[in-house]
Amino acid sequence: MRDLSKNAGLVARARKVVPGAMWGHQDAAALPPGYPQYFSRAEGCHLWDVDGNRYTDFMCSWGPIILGHRHPTVEEAARRQAEKGDCLNGPGEVLVELAELFVQTIAHADWVQFKKNGNDATTAAVTIARAGTGRRKILVAAGSYHGSAPWCSPSVLGVTAEDRAHIIAFAYNDTESLARAAEQAKGDLAGIIVTAFKHDLGIDQEMPTPEFARLARAICDAEDAALILDDVRAGFRLHAAGSWELVGVRPDLSSWSKAISNGYALAALTGNDRFRQAASAVFSTGSFWTAAVAMAAGVATIRTLLEGDAVTHMARLGTKLRDGLEGLSQVYGLPIKQTGPVQMPAVMFADDPGRIKGFAFCAAAIAEGAYFHPTHNMFLSAAHTEQDIDHALEAAEHGFRAVQNLHALAAE
Numbered sequence: 001m002r003d004l005s006k007n008a009g010l011v012a013r014a015r016k017v018v019p020g021a022m023w024g025h026q027d028a029a030a031l032p033p034g035y036p037q038y039f040s041r042a043e044g045c046h047l048w049d050v051d052g053n054r055y056t057d058f059m060c061s062w063g064p065i066i067l068g069h070r071h072p073t074v075e076e077a078a079r080r081q082a083e084k085g086d087c088l089n090g091p092g093e094v095l096v097e098l099a100e101l102f103v104q105t106i107a108h109a110d111w112v113q114f115k116k117n118g119n120d121a122t123t124a125a126v127t128i129a130r131a132g133t134g135r136r137k138i139l140v141a142a143g144s145y146h147g148s149a150p151w152c153s154p155s156v157l158g159v160t161a162e163d164r165a166h167i168i169a170f171a172y173n174d175t176e177s178l179a180r181a182a183e184q185a186k187g188d189l190a191g192i193i194v195t196a197f198k199h200d201l202g203i204d205q206e207m208p209t210p211e212f213a214r215l216a217r218a219i220c221d222a223e224d225a226a227l228i229l230d231d232v233r234a235g236f237r238l239h240a241a242g243s244w245e246l247v248g249v250r251p252d253l254s255s256w257s258k259a260i261s262n263g264y265a266l267a268a269l270t271g272n273d274r275f276r277q278a279a280s281a282v283f284s285t286g287s288f289w290t291a292a293v294a295m296a297a298g299v300a301t302i303r304t305l306l307e308g309d310a311v312t313h314m315a316r317l318g319t320k321l322r323d324g325l326e327g328l329s330q331v332y333g334l335p336i337k338q339t340g341p342v343q344m345p346a347v348m349f350a351d352d353p354g355r356i357k358g359f360a361f362c363a364a365a366i367a368e369g370a371y372f373h374p375t376h377n378m379f380l381s382a383a384h385t386e387q388d389i390d391h392a393l394e395a396a397e398h399g400f401r402a403v404q405n406l407h408a409l410a411a412e
């Protein structure tokens with residue numbers, strides 16, 4: 001049995017001084033038994049909890065770690081910038097260097113603004129779309145996650161109807177529903193916001209169909225509204241120039257965060273010239289939005305990603321993981337549903353509405369040192385190796401046995 005006593009002590013202390021002990025989706029209490037809340041260090045695709053247990057990481061800090069934890073080139077760039085200064089009266093020259101790199105790399109981008117969190121970037125995109133069009137309605141796919149601000153939070157506690165007065169829902173990949181929502185907004189449509197693919201929590205993931213993506217573009221063109229791509233989660237894992245390059249559709253605005261600086265706090269909003277004036281006119285700022293260390297990390301991260309063809313590497317090892325899990329599922333006669341892109345796999349058991357199988361699987365796998373997630377998409381990184389996938393599959397075998405034991409118990 002792994003020792004998790006130090007972790008348990010920290011959870012108990014936090015319960016007294018942090019409401020609910022932890023906020024949001026990173027609350028380990030919502031995960032299967034044996035998932036630690038607190039971590040002490042990480043290297044490559046491995047991380048250690050505060051009790052010293054080591055895990056092969058398939059969450060990559062929920063996306064930010066794309067080159068691997070503590071990637072030497074990124075750490076060196078960050079260290080050099082930190083020696084000169086981080087949070088100054090304004091940005092360092094690295095802001096311009098990073099902005100130029102974004103505009104060269106992201107296909108639709110003529111300009112970029114930097115922020116800290118993904119939600120800063122999605123909220124700014126919505127505001128700029130409204131400012132640039134002079135209209136109010138924003139179409140949002142039901143169930144898509146764009147952040148925790150009142151206009152988009154999955155929780156309605158503390159949110160007023162007025163906060164969402166001009167948000168109209170449609171169903172992702174459903175062209176009829178998108179067309180209906182656009183009809184409802186006619187004359188007042190500011191924009192349509194879409195995630196790179198359908199990566200909603202706890203359900204099968206779906207890539208965007210070309211018909212859906214083209215219709216979103218066509219509606220925005222016809223209405224002179226903004227097509228906003230929320231690439232916060234998928235950015236740089238599907239395509240280096242923006243995720244919808246895969247379907248041949250370019251957005252007007254796109255939101256970035258997570259992977260852009262390999263774990264340093266940074267977000268970006270990119271846009272085309274149609275929205276340049278609105279982006280400069282909207283007042284927008286944050287105390288830490290010009291901090292230079294994360295930007296230096298961002299330059300190093302994007303350059304390293306482009307040089308190393310990280311997308312191909314993640315896709316190859318993601319395919320090895322997917323094939324291996326499918327093979328085990330057949331051996332054990334336990335059907336699983338593997339959806340979404342292989343670089344960001346979602347793995348769920350068929351016929352598991354209460355998540356009992358998924359939880360038993362993950363609890364057994366984490367005991368063997370593989371950190372999987374039962375309901376959220378996972379993340380590969382450029383640091384994963386064949387051996388790491390082999391280890392993950394050995395741990396997964398323990399997971400399948402645990403699910404088989406559940407069946408045996410149910411049959412008794």
Ligand code: PMP
Pocket residue numbers: 116117118119120122145146147148195230231232233234257258
């Ligand atoms: N959009 C998407 C698609 C996301 O996955 C997330 C974060 N999970 C956000 C926006 C919000 O980003 P943040 O948590 O950095 O505010």
